[in-house]
Amino acid sequence: MDKQTKSNTNPGRLAVVPGAQKLKDEDTYRLAAIVQSSTDAIIGKTLDGIITNWNPAAEKMYGYTAEEVIGKHISILAVPGGEKEFRDIQAIVNRGRSISRLQTKRRTKDGRDIDVSISAYPVRDQNDRVIGVSTIARDITEQIATERQLLQAQKMDAVGQLAAGIAHDFNNVITVIKAYSYLLKEYSHHPQQILRYAELTSQALDRAARVTSQLLAFSRKQPQQLQTVALNDIVSGLREFLSHALSENIELIVTLRSTGNVRVDTGQIEQVLMNLVINARDAMPTGGKLIVETTDVTLTEAYARAHGADIPPGNYQVLAVTDTGVGMDEITKTKIFEPFFTTKRGGQSSGLGLATVYGIAKQHQGYIWVYSESGKGTSMKLYLPQAAEASDAVVQRRVSQVAAPVGHETVLLVEDQKPLREIMQEYLRSLGYEVLAAEDGISAVHLLRSLGKNVDVLVTDMIMPGTRGAEVAYFGRQRYPRLKVIFMSGYGDMATRKQEAMNTAFLEKPFDLPTLARTIRELLDQDVL
Numbered sequence: 001m002d003k004q005t006k007s008n009t010n011p012g013r014l015a016v017v018p019g020a021q022k023l024k025d026e027d028t029y030r031l032a033a034i035v036q037s038s039t040d041a042i043i044g045k046t047l048d049g050i051i052t053n054w055n056p057a058a059e060k061m062y063g064y065t066a067e068e069v070i071g072k073h074i075s076i077l078a079v080p081g082g083e084k085e086f087r088d089i090q091a092i093v094n095r096g097r098s099i100s101r102l103q104t105k106r107r108t109k110d111g112r113d114i115d116v117s118i119s120a121y122p123v124r125d126q127n128d129r130v131i132g133v134s135t136i137a138r139d140i141t142e143q144i145a146t147e148r149q150l151l152q153a154q155k156m157d158a159v160g161q162l163a164a165g166i167a168h169d170f171n172n173v174i175t176v177i178k179a180y181s182y183l184l185k186e187y188s189h190h191p192q193q194i195l196r197y198a199e200l201t202s203q204a205l206d207r208a209a210r211v212t213s214q215l216l217a218f219s220r221k222q223p224q225q226l227q228t229v230a231l232n233d234i235v236s237g238l239r240e241f242l243s244h245a246l247s248e249n250i251e252l253i254v255t256l257r258s259t260g261n262v263r264v265d266t267g268q269i270e271q272v273l274m275n276l277v278i279n280a281r282d283a284m285p286t287g288g289k290l291i292v293e294t295t296d297v298t299l300t301e302a303y304a305r306a307h308g309a310d311i312p313p314g315n316y317q318v319l320a321v322t323d324t325g326v327g328m329d330e331i332t333k334t335k336i337f338e339p340f341f342t343t344k345r346g347g348q349s350s351g352l353g354l355a356t357v358y359g360i361a362k363q364h365q366g367y368i369w370v371y372s373e374s375g376k377g378t379s380m381k382l383y384l385p386q387a388a389e390a391s392d393a394v395v396q397r398r399v400s401q402v403a404a405p406v407g408h409e410t411v412l413l414v415e416d417q418k419p420l421r422e423i424m425q426e427y428l429r430s431l432g433y434e435v436l437a438a439e440d441g442i443s444a445v446h447l448l449r450s451l452g453k454n455v456d457v458l459v460t461d462m463i464m465p466g467t468r469g470a471e472v473a474y475f476g477r478q479r480y481p482r483l484k485v486i487f488m489s490g491y492g493d494m495a496t497r498k499q500e501a502m503n504t505a506f507l508e509k510p511f512d513l514p515t516l517a518r519t520i521r522e523l524l525d526q527d528v529l
Helices: 011-016 026-036 056-062 083-094 141-186 191-219 229-244 264-281 301-306 355-364 392-400 418-430 441-451 469-479 513-527
Strands: 041-047 051-054 099-107 112-126 130-139 227-230 250-256 263-264 288-301 313-321 367-373 376-385 410-414 435-439 457-459 482-491 504-508
Touching: 011 482, 026 301, 041 056, 051 435, 083 099, 083 112, 099 355, 099 410, 112 141, 141 191, 227 229, 227 418, 229 250, 229 264, 229 313, 250 367, 263 264, 263 376, 264 288, 264 355, 264 376, 288 376, 301 355, 355 367, 355 376, 410 418, 410 441, 410 469, 418 435, 435 441, 441 457, 441 469, 457 469, 457 513, 482 513, 504 513
Parallel strands: 250 288, 410 435, 410 457, 457 482, 482 504
Antiparallel strands: 041 051, 041 130, 099 112, 112 130, 227 263, 288 313, 313 376, 367 376
């Protein structure tokens, strides 16, 4: 094979196309012209991943000439840390299986990372033995950027639809809190009643915090952030949020039968669920039943063929949303995933919802299946590959159950909201810390200048009048190079800016006091061997 593929005139160069060896010479050269003129990068490789063929489109896409890459390993295109993906693809195709439209990244000769859609196929000889691998790659960088813009636009469309329901819920929460605050004062001499009302007030605040947190996460413009999570937990966490989108004449039924985990961007899967629920709601203008359920399923190749699904066999978690609404005819079903297509009347929808759902499903190597009949309702099922590893939430729950750790170090607390500053100061002092407090960034800088003692930890809000938290942290580290810094913010977009610098952490408001204590202790203990 090596001798054939190194010759520019030998038909063996076209081993990149499955079955090309069996064509007559005339057809082979005609096929060669097609490969050379293709706008997709077509690459041939040996079973060991050595590049044997490289068409002009590959040169244009990746920046390398054929002479520069033929004879080298395909991992020359890997982004840092991405070498394993090449080995996995090679192993799958070497076993005779194909891979279709895998979205991933590749690095070009000039160091740029581009988004690509890759299909890989086994190359077979006349005896049907796998003797090589061909890949077809398409640059989808601009397409991905457009999809992200559509994703954000659709998010905001959904947020607008949720606003009325959320405002109604917040009014209820505020009413509850005001009522319990009044009762706390009325029963100030009854310790048991005080404890009860304090707990009920805390529960009401937790409900409000969950809504704001979910709304911020839902509307946030952010790249995909994968974590391992139970599909049931995603649905359960959003259940109350879903009710805001429904009218009182729609019955919400949630059935959780899934037993496994998925590796997903939680915010994006929440968005899929919200989109499907909103569509189902709009399909039932006079009311009905809306069923959200999860389950496990093992897909076979026969199933994929029967449903026309571009999805490999394996174990999947299924998120299904079913309604008893107006349904769709066959023509409508063929168009529902097209951007800007909508069956709703002018101004009621951006037409991006189901296009976004489809894009998110593909990003997660999943599949969305639709069944609908006019007048009988619709069922939409999202298939997500099951993750082998345990849920990240298991570890988080264990940590949250641990008692708040104590300390003796000096903490500088910078928070412009007086009630919050005072309660955090009181709490940290109760744990043994020496706490210095400043009402804004300017006061914090003055305090740092005048101190005659060391400060171990700076806990600062990021957004304050005048000097911001980042500037306080910069000044503090000029004075104390090993200063630990914890940034706090209630702005959702701040949470996506990972604090990767050493001795730095981030807390998104609202957070509870034990979480603050654990974060401080973890930072301080980083220096302990």
